[in-house]
Amino acid sequence: MSEKRKRQISLKCRLSAQEQQEIQSAAKRVGMSPASFLRQATLAASRDHRLSAQKxxxxxxxxxxxxxxxxxxxxxxxxxxxxxxxxxxxxxxxxxxxxxxxxxxxxxx
Structure with a gap:
């Protein structure tokens, strides 16, 4: 099964124009699509135990x-x-x- 078929769930979020531009620029710098960049950055952040937990x-x-x-x-x-x-x-x-x-x-x- 292809990677695309394994990923059937999509999430939506609202961004400001500036946030969208920052994400697109960052994704372009590393040669990724914005969606792939967001997925990998979010998963990396969620797995980083050094992040402060919310009270x-x-x-x-x-x-x-x-x-x-x-x-x-x-x-x-x-x-x-x-x-x-x-x-x-x-x-x-x-x-x-x-x-x-x-x-x-x-x-x-």
Whole structure:
């Protein structure tokens, strides 16, 4: 079986234009496609035990943010009206701001 057929799962990520340019330039310097470069760099980083592990509260915060974003995505897809979706999305943004302030130890206003 070819290497391409062994790799059937694809992942997507969002990049800024600058991040995309950096990845493409780095991949070109080593003679790889951007996808191959990202795969190898990510796997190398994940196997490097010297990288600092995230604290449990950071992992919890990451999971909470992901869940809020998922709720917003579902709301936008299933809302009865655009106004309903906008209202829920605004509430979720406020919630995220409060979560960040709480995480940083700031007093929410």
């Amino acid at each position: 449990p509260e950071q992992l919890l915060l990451r999971d909470l943010i992901a869940e809020v974003e998922r709720i917003g995505h579902v709301t936008r897809k299933r809302a009865v009206t655009k106004a309903d979706a906008d209202r829920v999305t605004d509430q979720l943004r406020r919630l995220l701001i409060l979560i960040f302030r709480f995480h940083r130890g700031e007093q929410a206003t």
